[in-house]
Amino acid sequence: MSGIRPKPLIMGILNVTPDSFSDGGKYCSPDAALAHAQNMVSEGADIIDIGGESTRPGSEPVSEREQLARIIPVIKTLRTHLPANVMLSVDTTRSRVAQEALAAGANMLNDISAGRDDPDMFTVAAKAGVPIALMHMRGKPKNMQDNPEYEDVVEEVLKFLVERAEVAKAAGVASENIIIDPGIGFGKRKEHNLRLIRELSRFVATGYKVLLGASRKRFMGAICGETRPMELVGATIATTVLGVSAGVTMFRVHDVKANRQAADVTAAVLQM
Incomplete structure (x- = not known):
């Protein structure tokens, strides 16, 4: 036996936006x-x-x-109708949005800026006592893919995330509520993403929970010769299997059923 591992958690993506890369405009109404x-x-x-x-x-x-106009009605509706044990995470870099989302029923924060866009995010997370995911991103979404360069992408991303985790702890966020995310596809070339996935165990070794968000990302399409994001389910499953094998416990995905199965079977094999 290799020891008891925590069950991999599957985070389903719900974009209430008109312009997300894979599913923009599909789920904007609360219903x-x-x-x-x-x-x-x-x-x-x-x-x-x-x-x-x-x-x-x-x-x-x-x-x-x-x-707020987009997410608050959705959060209230979901909190009323979904089972209480289902966590609601809000994907934002703004502390006011986070605070109002928590008041509406959310109980997790997901900040792609790792608290850099709004330092009060950590204060909100600390006061509420909720988990917060901190992601690495080079630049901003508008320009992050404009020629990103690294000397050692794994070392640089790891150093950044550990430093941001320390800032979060200094603001009062408990270590067990900090989740680190290497930011696959955020200011990285194909080779950077592949190296980060190969070295996921190094992120797990920090002792923080790790979130992997590789779902339907463009770099996999370049490998597979596929330009349609919705046709990258198999590619996403491969990253989930690699992540579970490395000790990652949280996966942000569009295609829940396929990745749930992949995560559970991989975890069961590793449990033997």
Whole structure:
């Protein structure tokens, strides 16, 4: 026996935006969002990650007011109708949006800026006592894919995330509530993404929980000769299997059922 591993958690993506790269415009109304969230939960999602601002390459920022108008009705609807044990995460870099989302029923934060866009994010997370995911990104979504370069992508991303985790702890966030995310596809070339996935065990070795968000990412399409994001389910499954094998415990995905199965079977094999 290799020892008991925590069950991999599947975070289903719920974009309530008109312009996300894979599913923009599909789930903007509370009713459509609820139907999709219920389907993801039935397929095995543990967490629903709700975003009101697209962060695809080249995207423009969205105001706090617009984010709140998009996500608050959805969060309230989901909290009323989904099982209490399903976590609701809000994908935002703004502390006001985070605070109002938590008041509406969210109980996790997902910050792609790792607290750099708004340092008060850590104060909000600390006061609420909720988990917060901190992601690495080179630049901003608008320009992050403009010729990203690294001397050693694994070392640089790892150093950044550990430093941001320390800042979060200094603001009062408990270590067990910090989740680090290497930011696959955020300011990285294909070879950078592949190296980060190959070295996921180094992120796990920090002792923080690790989130992997590789779902339907463009770099996999370049490998597979596929330009349609929705046709990258198999490619995403490969990253989930590699992640579980490395000790990653949280996976942010579009295709819940396939990745739930892949994660559970991989975990069962490793458990033997």
